[in-house]
Amino acid sequence: MTQWDEKDFAHKAAGFVSYRADEVAASKAFRAEYETRPDVVHAEDMPMEKSADGLIKHLVNEKMNTRECCVEAYMQFLKAGEQSGKHRHMWEEVIFVVEGEGHDLHWDLEFECADEFEWSWKAEPKTFTWERGDFIYIPPFTLHQHFCTKGEARLIVISNRIVKEMGFNWFDQIENAPGY
Numbered sequence: 564m565t566q567w568d569e570k571d572f573a574h575k576a577a578g579f580v581s582y583r584a585d586e587v588a589a590s591k592a593f594r595a596e597y598e599t600r601p602d603v604v605h606a607e608d609m610p611m612e613k614s615a616d617g618l619i620k621h622l623v624n625e626k627m628n629t630r631e632c633c634v635e636a637y638m639q640f641l642k643a644g645e646q647s648g649k650h651r652h653m654w655e656e657v658i659f660v661v662e663g664e665g666h667d668l669h670w671d672l673e674f675e676c677a678d679e680f681e682w683s684w685k686a687e688p689k690t691f692t693w694e695r696g697d698f699i700y701i702p703p704f705t706l707h708q709h710f711c712t713k714g715e716a717r718l719i720v721i722s723n724r725i726v727k728e729m730g731f732n733w734f735d736q737i738e739n740a741p742g743y
Contacts, residue, residue, distance in 0.1 A: 600630045616648040617641060617740035625724060633725050639718040641665065641711035649708040649738035651684075654726040658699040663716025666692045667699060670706035706737060 604627065611620050622636040623629055641647065641663065649668075668688035675681050684706050693699055699718075701707050703726075709718065726732075 597630065600628055602630055604629055613743065614648075615736045615739040615743050616650065617645065617743070619720075622719070633723055634721060635724050636719060636721045639709070639716075639720055641709060641716040641718070643711055643713055643715070645711050646740065647709040648736055648740040648743065649706060650734065650736045651704050651706040652722075652735070653703055653731040653733040654722050654724070655703050656701040656720055656722045658701065658721070659719045660693050660695055660697045660699065661717040661719055662695050662714060663711050663718075664692075664694040664713035665709060665711040665716050666690055667701075667710070668708050669701070672702070672704045672706075704733070708738070 604623065608627075609620050609622055610627075611618065616639065618640045620638040620640070621627060622638060623631045624635055624637070625632075638661075639647065643663075668690055670684040670686075670688045673683050673685060682704075688706075691699065709716070
């Protein structure tokens with residue numbers, strides 16, 4: 564058997580590619596295209612969606628092609644007696660209550676890292692009441708649902724889409740909003 568020198572292994576390859584050159588070209592093209600994106604998104608340019616979580620208006624979304632590349636934000640509308648869908652995702656959310664009163668149910672994540680990573684959600688949710696001017700925090704992968712009890716609720720939901728870009732685009736819709 565021939566003894567191999569480290570240099571022999573260092574030059575073994577699966578052929579030649581242009582990954583780095585492609586990245587440089589893509590970055591240059593992105594920067595040119597980015598300059599054409601709007602700094603301001605006017606209210607009439609923000610699309611509405613009847614989603615599994617109920618009626619929402621997208622304020623900033625990756626598909627809206629704005630200069631914002633990290634944050635997603637939408638406004639959620641719930642009438643008295645209505646509830647959102649129930650879901651969980653790997654990113655955290657912050658929510659500002661613009662108007663209305665209600666409560667959230669949050670099922671906290673339980674996890675154990677023994678031989679392998681295992682997780683489940685608490686059987687009983689925590690209840691958090693909210694009203695106009697309040698701020699709600701949703702931890703990562705917490706199962707959650709919003710309920711409006713008085714007036715019409717308008718919630719501004721903000722999340723960081725970087726977690727998705729890192730390969731953690733885990734989103735589970737557990738229960739749809741009524742009527743979806």
